[in-house]
Amino acid sequence: MHPDSSTELAVDAVDVTKRYGPLVAVDNLNLQVAPGEVYGILGPNGAGKTTFLRMLFGLIRPDSGTVRVFGRAWADAGVQVLDGVAGFIESPRFYPYLTGRQNLEGLALLDGTDPTRSGSRIDEVLDVVDLAGRENDKVAGYSYGMRQRLGVAASLLRDPRLLVLDEPANGLDPGGIRDMRALVKRLTEGGLTVLLSSHHMDEVEEICDNVTIMSRGRVAFHGSIGDLRAMAPDPGHLLSTSDDARAVVLARELHPAVAVEPDGGGGLVASGASHLLSAYVADLVRADIELRAFTPTRTPLEALFFMLTDTEAEPDEPSEPGERFAHRQQAGAAR
Amino acid sequence: MTTTVAQPRTPTSEQVTDPGRPRFGAALRWETRKLRAQLRARALVIGAILAPIAVVLVVHSQPRPPKDTLFGRFATENGFAMALLVLGVASQWVLPLLTAIVAGDIFASEDQHGTWKTVLTRSISRSRLFWAKAVVAVVFALLTLVLLAASTIAFSVLIVGAHPLTGLSGQTIPASSAVALVSTAWASMALPMVGFTCLALLFSVWSRNAAVGIAAPVVLGLVMQLVGALGGIETLRPFLLTTPFEAWHGLLAAPRFTGPLLESVVTSAGWSVACLTAAFLILRRRDITGG
Numbered sequence: 001m002h003p004d005s006s007t008e009l010a011v012d013a014v015d016v017t018k019r020y021g022p023l024v025a026v027d028n029l030n031l032q033v034a035p036g037e038v039y040g041i042l043g044p045n046g047a048g049k050t051t052f053l054r055m056l057f058g059l060i061r062p063d064s065g066t067v068r069v070f071g072r073a074w075a076d077a078g079v080q081v082l083d084g085v086a087g088f089i090e091s092p093r094f095y096p097y098l099t100g101r102q103n104l105e106g107l108a109l110l111d112g113t114d115p116t117r118s119g120s121r122i123d124e125v126l127d128v129v130d131l132a133g134r135e136n137d138k139v140a141g142y143s144y145g146m147r148q149r150l151g152v153a154a155s156l157l158r159d160p161r162l163l164v165l166d167e168p169a170n171g172l173d174p175g176g177i178r179d180m181r182a183l184v185k186r187l188t189e190g191g192l193t194v195l196l197s198s199h200h201m202d203e204v205e206e207i208c209d210n211v212t213i214m215s216r217g218r219v220a221f222h223g224s225i226g227d228l229r230a231m232a233p234d235p236g237h238l239l240s241t242s243d244d245a246r247a248v249v250l251a252r253e254l255h256p257a258v259a260v261e262p263d264g265g266g267g268l269v270a271s272g273a274s275h276l277l278s279a280y281v282a283d284l285v286r287a288d289i290e291l292r293a294f295t296p297t298r299t300p301l302e303a304l305f306f307m308l309t310d311t312e313a314e315p316d317e318p319s320e321p322g323e324r325f326a327h328r329q330q331a332g333a334a335r
Numbered sequence: 336m337t338t339t340v341a342q343p344r345t346p347t348s349e350q351v352t353d354p355g356r357p358r359f360g361a362a363l364r365w366e367t368r369k370l371r372a373q374l375r376a377r378a379l380v381i382g383a384i385l386a387p388i389a390v391v392l393v394v395h396s397q398p399r400p401p402k403d404t405l406f407g408r409f410a411t412e413n414g415f416a417m418a419l420l421v422l423g424v425a426s427q428w429v430l431p432l433l434t435a436i437v438a439g440d441i442f443a444s445e446d447q448h449g450t451w452k453t454v455l456t457r458s459i460s461r462s463r464l465f466w467a468k469a470v471v472a473v474v475f476a477l478l479t480l481v482l483l484a485a486s487t488i489a490f491s492v493l494i495v496g497a498h499p500l501t502g503l504s505g506q507t508i509p510a511s512s513a514v515a516l517v518s519t520a521w522a523s524m525a526l527p528m529v530g531f532t533c534l535a536l537l538f539s540v541w542s543r544n545a546a547v548g549i550a551a552p553v554v555l556g557l558v559m560q561l562v563g564a565l566g567g568i569e570t571l572r573p574f575l576l577t578t579p580f581e582a583w584h585g586l587l588a589a590p591r592f593t594g595p596l597l598e599s600v601v602t603s604a605g606w607s608v609a610c611l612t613a614a615f616l617i618l619r620r621r622d623i624t625g626g
Contacts, residue, residue, distance in 0.1 A: 093449035112357035
């Protein structure tokens with residue numbers, strides 16, 4: 001966390017609930033983002049991330065609870081809540097029959113800026129997102145990635161103190177994802193507060209200081225990335241050998257701390273601490289069992305993410321991470 | 336994307352404490368600019384100027400005048416009668432359609448493009464955006480009415496001729512007076528047209544669908560005309576939004592009477608206020624979940 005001169009929280013959501021009929025989209029959410037912080041909201045589709053961000057922007061109203069942005073709540077301050085806030089919800093959308101520049105000029109007007117005076121600023125943000133040279137093309141001809149970048153440009157146009165990005169890498173190709181993450185990281189280096197929603201653990205892990213994991217509208221975890229890493233299970237590896245049956249027996253006899261089980265795809269899955277896995281692999285070779293593949297299945301944090309969100313989905317079958325997680329939740333609520 | 340990413344500006348204390356607040360004029364400029372960029376708006380403006388020429392030429396070339404239509408009997412030989420014939424036909428469904436094409440789409444297009452979240456995450460309030468759209472739609476409706484009226488009257492007189500007009504009571508109206516009366520008759524369309532604009536705005540906000548926003552006011556207008564033509568509904572007729580379209584008849588009678596014109600002010604204003612209020616409340620309370 002990077003402390004800011006302001007002591008006011010960038011985002012302070014207290015007991016926020018939103019229902020759509022019988023569906024509780026956001027259930028009693030508490031979330032605080034300090035100025036200068038890069039905060040991640042993580043969760044599978046339908047977890048309630050976007051609903052919360054819509055409430056933050058005033059697009060929808062919570063049924064109960066309050067969302068304050070830099071100390072202002074919608075009920076008291078109206079649209080002034082958005083002073084110093086920018087971002088986009090889901091994929092950014094623009095008027096297809098206008099050019100990229102015309103869209104930005106119009107949005108500058110809606111920000112209270114005279115486009116004749118905002119021209120150089122528009123050039124600047126177009127340059128930041130590498131759309132200079134394409135700004136006079138109609139948005140209808142833009143690729144998905146270009147629209148995503150135009151969304152970032154439109155956000156930067158407001159000189160925000162808080163940048164809210166809802167799954168910014170969604171739909172981008174690997175190069176686009178890399179560049180988008182690089183852009184967000186560079187923006188945060190200037191002290192900008194960022195609230196980023198994602199369903200990719202690696203994205204949040206790479207960029208964010210703190211994270212809230214949501215599942216079915218509820219907070220499944222919140223804390224620092226460091227806390228999350230400490231909870232992560234041992235990494236799993238997909239294993240393929242010349243004799244899988246012997247490989248399983250060898251693990252059972254010599255490496256009881258390494259769990260080796262048949263995988264649905266035909267090979268084996270080995271889980272355990274890295275040094276124990278290395279020792280197990282060495283013993284496989286010594287036992288003349290050919291090792292044909294040894295591939296990580298998912299990162300430890302990804303595995304934790306799935307465990308946390310799946311655990312929440314099946315409350316009748318608690319697992320160890322779920323139990324640990326409840327502790328985290330209590331700790332978080334006390335913050 | 337570039338790898339050399341500029342840092343965001345550090346906001347100055349002035350920006351933080353006194354950020355620019357978009358004025359109503361800014362929202363008006365934005366909505367006007369969007370409308371000018373739309374093909375349909377341009378097509379309507381051009382159509383309002385050119386379509387009357389084609390209609391006047393076609394009717395004028397007919398061997399027999401359309402006698403069963405108001406002023407149809409004299410339309411092929413009198414330019415003022417031709418302008419009033421076109422007015423009578425236009426008020427049945429053309430004027431509601433003309434305004435609904437823009438007004439019925441102006442809110443729904445934000446849903447169609449998913450841009451509510453784009454504009455409502457800026458510094459403009461829903462209220463200002465609503466009124467800017469409403470004003471632009473009303474001004475556009477009046478502009479197309481002015482163009483349609485001017486084109487119809489001018490080309491009717493040019494093509495058919497400016498002879499003394501036979502009024503509804505059989506009286507002869509000199510050409511010099513007929514110009515003013517015909518222009519006033521066309522001008523009386525403004526109020527019900529604003530009413531239909533507001534009706535289209537309401538359908539646009541409520542349905543979030545441009546097709547409904549455009550078609551519903553036209554269909555409703557036709558239904559109201561049918562209802563108005565029925566017997567035994569004298570108490571209901573003044574409240575129909577299509578009734579003001581006929582208020583100009585009194586101007587062409589002898590003696591002249593203007594009571595219906597005054598009633599049309601009340602009826603049109605009532606519909607406009609009711610529709611705008613309902614549309615405003617719907618938009619204000621709405622959760623923006625799409626896009």
